[in-house]
Amino acid sequence: MLLSLDIRDMLIIDRLELAFQPGLNVLTGETGAGKSILLDSLGFVLGWRGRADLVRQGADQGEVVAEFALAPDHPAQAVLAEAGFAQSDTLLLRRINTRDGRKTAWVNDRRASGEVLRALSETLVELHGQQDDRGLLNPRGHRDLLDAYAGVADQIVATRSAWTALRKARKARESEAARLAEVKAEEDFLRHAVAELDALGPEPGEEATLDSRRRLMQAAQKLKGDVARAFVALSDDGAERLLMDATRWLEGAADAVEGRLDAPLEALGRAMDALGDAQNGVEACLDALDINPMELEAVEERLFALRGLARKHSVLADDLGDFAATLRQRLEVLDNGARHMADLAAVEADARASYDAAARDLSAARAGAALRLDADMARELAPLKLDRAVFTTVLSADAPGPDGVDAVTFEVATNPGAPAGPLSRIASGGELSRFLLALKVCLARGASGVTMIFDEIDRGVGGATADAVGRRLRALADGAQVLVVTHSPQVAALGAHHWRVEKRIHNDITLSRVVPLSADDRVQEIARMLSGDTITEAARAAAEDLLQAGT
Template sequence: MLASLSIRDVVLIERLDLHFGPGLSVLTGETGAGKSILLDSLGLALGQRAEAGMVRSGQSQAGVVAVFHPPASHPAHALLAEQGIESEDEIVVRRIVTTDGRSRAFVNDEPVGVALLRRLGALLVEVQGQHDQVGLADPATHAGLLDAFGGLDARRNAVADAYRAWRGAERALRDAQEAIAAAQRDEEWLRHAVQELNDLAPVEGEEDALASERQGLQGSERRAEAIASSLSELQPRDRRGGGAPAAALRNAARALERLTPASEEVSAALAALAAAQDALAEAENVLERLMGDAQPDPRRLEHVEERLFALRAAARKHLVAVVDLPAHLASLKERLANLDAGTGRVAALDAAAKEARAAYVAAAGALTAARREHAEKLEKAVVRELAPLKLDRARLHIEIAPREESAWGPDGQDRVTFLVTTNPGQKPGQLAKIASGGELSRLMLALKVVLARGSPVPTLVFDEVDSGIGGATAAAVGERLARVAERLQVLVVTHSPQVAARGAQHFQVAKGVRGDRAETRVTPLEPGARREEIARMLAGERVTEAARAAADELLAGAA
């Protein structure tokens, strides 16, 4: 539902804030008062083309804000959710137009493109005018409207489910065929690669383990070299034992032992030499023991390095990381298995796709039969509404034609089109092409009366639906607008007092002058002022008591 419309600096409107309730709201006023400006302003919020001429003279920009309160299940919420825009219970649309004709649009304070604004507007408001009809005049909506009239939601949902299942089965078949074709092209390489990687037998986490072991083995080798070098410094450098520290210590001791008698100092030196020989012997024993413990296995280091290099070479060859080699091998094996078992699998998927297609065709056929049944009921229901609208010769024809298989979809196999004739013997044609402006608006009204229950659009706008009619026909138009308004919010611009009397809300549009500038004002009318406005519509410029009495009669009859 359209809750409010705020307009700033649009053509003749400086500042205007309107609030709308449910049911039927009527806008009346003399020709040229500015009613079209209101509709243009609403159209701006719904994504219609912005023009520089909409900006009020002397201002830099014009702005319109429309606030909607659609039901929680309304598709507008889903549309905004797809765009990452939160809507909750309220949708606020804002559009700004500058003097260079450029515009900016916002939904709930999020900037949006005009294309999204148009999609959103089509879900929230439907405009039926003498020249611009959307919604019912669009053949793309006709199948959904017929299904809503016939209560065919369950059948339509079954068709949509069957369609998705069919297309999913076809995708699975196509993917399998493509995978097998690709595998066959690479079969020789594939078998060689699987054999090569099977022989290599990569293990998850193996690279890290080998690298760590290699680092440890290389450290052990350096440790053994250091111990051997230290030990070699303590051992003889020739066959006679020369050059060794131990031999030098023994020779030094023997030389001192030849001194007799030995002095106290010589004895101390001999004792020190003996201690040095013992320490040196202990050092040799420790180094020899360490040498035995630290001796690395050169074959193990060589094996580790060969394995590590082989894994990395295979990874480079297959353009994957070493850690991904096991998964890559599994993938190649799966491709090979698919190739080996491909014929049987494709045959099974082909059978499943054919079965899914048959299920879709059956569901769509049942929907088509139901549509044909309810199309006849809809045609008769609309005809009953046409005679009081002075369209007793007009007829609705619902054409249900098969579509090419390439055009089948989740909504079925049919192309549903609403066609009309306005005179006997006339060939049925599209709504917007056969009827005149006034006839088209009344045809749309008749359809809306019948289809209001299934309409997904909560707000309807009729622009001069009563053009060119009066008396009983205008009263019939007003009565039908009120019936539609029992289910939907309806805004109507009218010159007919019979229609105006039916409104739950009544707005008067008037043009005046403030200072040296023309200005359009819109006033919500209380009961007394509303009586005067309807009397003016009946009598013209000079309102008489007879006109007021007639206005009272119209208001009483509409109550």
């Protein structure tokens, strides 16, 4: 419920504080007095997109503060929690607009974005007027309105979940089909490339090994001569014979020199061992350098084949094995594609069946609710002097989607035998306001915590019809809060709380103010609404009769 509205320096309002009450709150005043400014200001603090030039002439910034009372289970509590705000039994919204257009908002004294304000506003306030563009006259919103009336939130959640699963299954099948088509288009290349790579059988590191072996083999002849000469120098005719002779000569003299040759002899022994190792290594190298020209040709052919395939497929030679594995995987996709596609199609079929079942349940619930809504509307239209009109909720097939397979349109026929048509095209201005009011009464049953604002919804009606409109508004406000901006004395007389919006000129500056009316003031205001600027005794008497009848 809206508790208060504090407006400073907005349009032609310098300072205005309003304290609203439960029930039917009525605002009246002459045309141009500033009633729409109140709605503009409220919409501003709620984050609605509206006119830009809101700051009062001569002021640096405008400010609006709105206070709401919240029950623990009010839907706004969930919005606050999602936005990171603590729950509270009161909600204080504050928003300022500077002269250069910058806007800043606070929720319970914490900075907040316009998105948070708009999310809160959806749970706090509903604005309706004769040219209502927030759902009642928009066919695209009729399904949402019917769903709210039907109370099918659980069915909608189930349908949306089934739709998500169906879309996921369909996307998986389509993606796999596209992948298969892509692989199929290059099947010949894949099979030839895999066969070619399998025939070669490349190994990681093989290129470096072959290249080293090739260079060694190419240099073998020159290297072999040098190594052979070194082997001769180390053999029996070279260093080995000399070391053996030296050892024999020293051993013959060792006894005579009393141990002075022991260390040299030991060193010569170690040298003989090392010489043996060197001979073995050089001999092994000679064996390796004993190159077969056919082997060199084979190494070169293998190396060139590796490098040729690497260039052909734009990969490193060491990566040819992994590249071959990747190509094999693509072929496996193709070879196993039929079975995999069948599995994906089965999953999609199951998801479609689940979605169809959920959509059918939702459609059945909507069809039942449509009949109940039509019956409720018939009961509501009679007191509004539209007892001969027929309201019909039409369900038709729509493209499957997250909210089912139904399109919903509200149609009316205003006279017996007249063709039915969309609500916005068939009803006249006065009829339209009553249709909207009746529909709102039906849709609002069971709703709580939302402040409903009706901006001149009684325009174009008068007399007994205006009285009927006022009584439906008062019934709607029973246990709730309704704000009505009206020019109808019949509607104003039925209000539980009454304010007059008026303009005054101070120092050549036009300002608007809102005055709460006492019982005597209400008689005067309603008399003015009946007779104009000149208030007669007859008008006062008529005003008193209206107020008495409204009690």
